[in-house]
Amino acid sequence: MAEVMINASAVTRDFSISRGMFRGKQRLQAVNGVDLTVTRGEVLALVGESGCGKTTLAKILLGLLPQTSGSISLCGTPIGSVPRLDLSRMIQPIFQDPYSSLNPRKSIGSIIGLPMRVQGIEDQQTILRRVEETMELVGLPPRLLNAYPNQLSGGQRQRVAIARALVNRPQIVVCDEPTSALDVSVQSQILNLLNDLRTELNLTYIIISHNLAVVEHIASRVAVMYLGRIVEQAETTAMFRNPQHPYTRALLDSVLTPDPRLGVPNTQLGASYPNPIDPPSGCAFHPRCANAMPHCAQTAPGGTAHNDAYVECHLYSDAGVAKAG
Numbered sequence: 001m002a003e004v005m006i007n008a009s010a011v012t013r014d015f016s017i018s019r020g021m022f023r024g025k026q027r028l029q030a031v032n033g034v035d036l037t038v039t040r041g042e043v044l045a046l047v048g049e050s051g052c053g054k055t056t057l058a059k060i061l062l063g064l065l066p067q068t069s070g071s072i073s074l075c076g077t078p079i080g081s082v083p084r085l086d087l088s089r090m091i092q093p094i095f096q097d098p099y100s101s102l103n104p105r106k107s108i109g110s111i112i113g114l115p116m117r118v119q120g121i122e123d124q125q126t127i128l129r130r131v132e133e134t135m136e137l138v139g140l141p142p143r144l145l146n147a148y149p150n151q152l153s154g155g156q157r158q159r160v161a162i163a164r165a166l167v168n169r170p171q172i173v174v175c176d177e178p179t180s181a182l183d184v185s186v187q188s189q190i191l192n193l194l195n196d197l198r199t200e201l202n203l204t205y206i207i208i209s210h211n212l213a214v215v216e217h218i219a220s221r222v223a224v225m226y227l228g229r230i231v232e233q234a235e236t237t238a239m240f241r242n243p244q245h246p247y248t249r250a251l252l253d254s255v256l257t258p259d260p261r262l263g264v265p266n267t268q269l270g271a272s273y274p275n276p277i278d279p280p281s282g283c284a285f286h287p288r289c290a291n292a293m294p295h296c297a298q299t300a301p302g303g304t305a306h307n308d309a310y311v312e313c314h315l316y317s318d319a320g321v322a323k324a325g
């Protein structure tokens with residue numbers, strides 16, 4: 001049986017938002033009851049528009065934000081009982097922008113070796129050996145050891161960010177838009193590198209991306225998020241061939257922006273993305289849904305297994321089928 005690397009159950013995360021000097025606070029539910037299981041070697045993509053909760057969920061998994069409720073275990077251990085340093089050896093992030101995530105005053109060798117020093121490793125030879133090994137793994141020539149970030153290309157900087165994430169050999173890597181700040185010509189090189197590293201180091205990935213071409217290329221499974229909930233989850237091939245949820249269908253029909261740095265795909269959904277402080281009643285997607293039925297505005301759909309997917313939509317519940325018919 002596949003080894004479970006991440007197990008999240010009913011995870012929520014609320015934020016308290018100020019409404020102004022005399023109007024008190026309002027609750028924003030960024031993550032709303034997420035269940036997720038990721039096994040060793042899987043690449044799970046979290047997709048959805050800005051504000052859907054995917055980055056908040058990733059921060060919770062990385063231990064950078066506590067969840068408000070629900071439970072999460074990494075490699076079988078509840079996340080709350082893992083000391084911070086141990087957690088950072090288990091799971092590491094790779095951020096979107098290699099330009100801002102590398103300290104311009106530090107050499108490449110120093111940047112890549114920093115996580116080892118944070119772990120209390122002091123022997124310079126041990127650090128140097130591991131840094132050189134990791135640079136080779138990610139395709140960085142040894143001559144760049146003493147170079148500085150501003151002397152590197154965008155692709156090389158992202159390789160440095162990947163090397164820094166992998167130097168302590170974590171088991172899980174969270175990649176937040178790993179190629180969106182890069183030229184199109186370099187994107188596929190970085191994706192192929194991530195794929196090769198996954199096989200070579202037996203890694204498990206969570207990929208956050210709005211770029212569905214990237215997701216189709218690299219993910220083994222996709223979870224589609226909308227207003228803090230996973231509304232559909234399926235194997236990548238199945239989802240791209242036969243999306244079930246009306247929102248997933250709209251995303252796949254979307255016109256991807258020619259410049260990936262522009263961010264949100266044009267979903268052609270008419271109504272704009274709802275305000276998470278004041279989410280719609282019933283199914284949160286109903287104001288934008290082409291298939292909405294009268295009861296969609298009243299009752300939130302539960303989760304159903306349908307055509308090899310997990311999907312939250314009344315179209316696939318008995319009540320929905322009856323009323324749609």
Ligand code: SF4
Pocket residue numbers: 245246247283284285286287289290291292293296301312313314315
């Ligand atoms: Fe559309 Fe209703 Fe399904 Fe929501 S529950 S996605 S409104 S059909």
